[in-house]
Amino acid sequence: EYELKGNLRMRDTPDPEVEKREQRIPKTMMITGANRGIGLGLVKHFLEYDGIELLIATCRNPERADELNLLRSDKRLHVIGLDVDNDDSIKKVFDEVSNLVSSNGLNVLINNAGILLPYQVDGQICRKTMMKQLETNSVSVAIVTQTFLPLLKKASNSIDGDEVRIDRSAIINISSTMASIAKNDGCFSGPMTAYRMSKSALNSFSRQCFMELSKYHILVTSFCPGWVRTEMGGENADLDVNESTKTLSGNILRLDSRNNGLYFDRFLHPIPN
Ligand code: NDP
Numbered sequence: 001e002y003e004l005k006g007n008l009r010m011r012d013t014p015d016p017e018v019e020k021r022e023q024r025i026p027k028t029m030m031i032t033g034a035n036r037g038i039g040l041g042l043v044k045h046f047l048e049y050d051g052i053e054l055l056i057a058t059c060r061n062p063e064r065a066d067e068l069n070l071l072r073s074d075k076r077l078h079v080i081g082l083d084v085d086n087d088d089s090i091k092k093v094f095d096e097v098s099n100l101v102s103s104n105g106l107n108v109l110i111n112n113a114g115i116l117l118p119y120q121v122d123g124q125i126c127r128k129t130m131m132k133q134l135e136t137n138s139v140s141v142a143i144v145t146q147t148f149l150p151l152l153k154k155a156s157n158s159i160d161g162d163e164v165r166i167d168r169s170a171i172i173n174i175s176s177t178m179a180s181i182a183k184n185d186g187c188f189s190g191p192m193t194a195y196r197m198s199k200s201a202l203n204s205f206s207r208q209c210f211m212e213l214s215k216y217h218i219l220v221t222s223f224c225p226g227w228v229r230t231e232m233g234g235e236n237a238d239l240d241v242n243e244s245t246k247t248l249s250g251n252i253l254r255l256d257s258r259n260n261g262l263y264f265d266r267f268l269h270p271i272p273n
Helices: 016-020 037-046 066-073 087-104 127-157 193-216 241-252
Strands: 028-031 054-059 077-081 108-111 170-174 219-224 263-265
Touching: 028 037, 028 087, 037 054, 037 066, 037 241, 054 066, 054 087, 066 077, 077 087, 087 127, 108 127, 127 170, 127 193, 170 193, 193 219
Parallel strands: 028 054, 028 108, 054 077, 108 170, 170 219, 219 263
Antiparallel strands: none
16 A cells, blocks of 8 residues: 655645746747646647647557547647557657747746656566666656757757756656655555665756756756645555646746756745755
8 A cells, every 4th residue: 555654745835936937938849648647638738828838748559549639629739659669760859849849949848757666676577677677767758858959959959058958958857756766765665666776766867967957047847746636656645647638737837047957846845856
């Protein structure tokens, strides 16, 4: 049985200072794992912003993504098949997205696709499970990000000056409070071991992106969306998808240099790595 202890309960309230910040709207965005759960919720909320001209929602099986496909009446939405664990698929999507975004480049990449495969130190040793988890949640994010970097650079280069802002160029990694080594109090302990490791590796990658990409004025942040009722989060989770993704999408659009390189809950309270 999962047990939610104190450390995973983030300060569950909006920050009035954050809410006062102006939202800035990027022209082009891409989200992975957009057919269900948090990815789909983010797509729905981002489509509410008129300034977004192109929203690329990727998923493994577009032909089965019924709820996402229903949103295609909005012509700004493009649904493209992408398995983040498959290099050929990533390359193919890069070509398609390059054509779609053309000279604007890609302003925002949201690495949302993720998996949770149970593994425990005490009782359940499985190399395959651990490796798959690390692959999808961290290695694949690194490969997708590296592949799409030329499009993020293109978007950034089209703006003069040194300012770092969400409507210029950004990489947003959907992590989890479980990634925090500092906050690991054994909450949900047991089956989350490999998941925690994979998301800590993702946060390490985010920090490295920040170190290497600051010179291109590309913003990099990691987020925990909260404990959300999705296939992954389960039915006992705190939040429904709409609650989590409304806050998350709204605050993603408030990101600027103050947030660069950091890891946040959905209200933009920092989480220690
Ligand atoms: P779901 O299980 O509901 O959705 C996961 C999504 O990731 C699906 O769209 C799934 O696609 C996709 N995905 C998995 N593997 C791949 C792959 N190889 N290629 C492409 N897409 C893939 O999970 P959530 O919506 O809850 O999770 C979204 C993100 O939020 C994850 O990164 C998760 O770790 C994170 N998160 C979730 C929390 C929660 O409480 N729910 C808490 C903290 C973080 P398909 O339908 O094809 O399987």
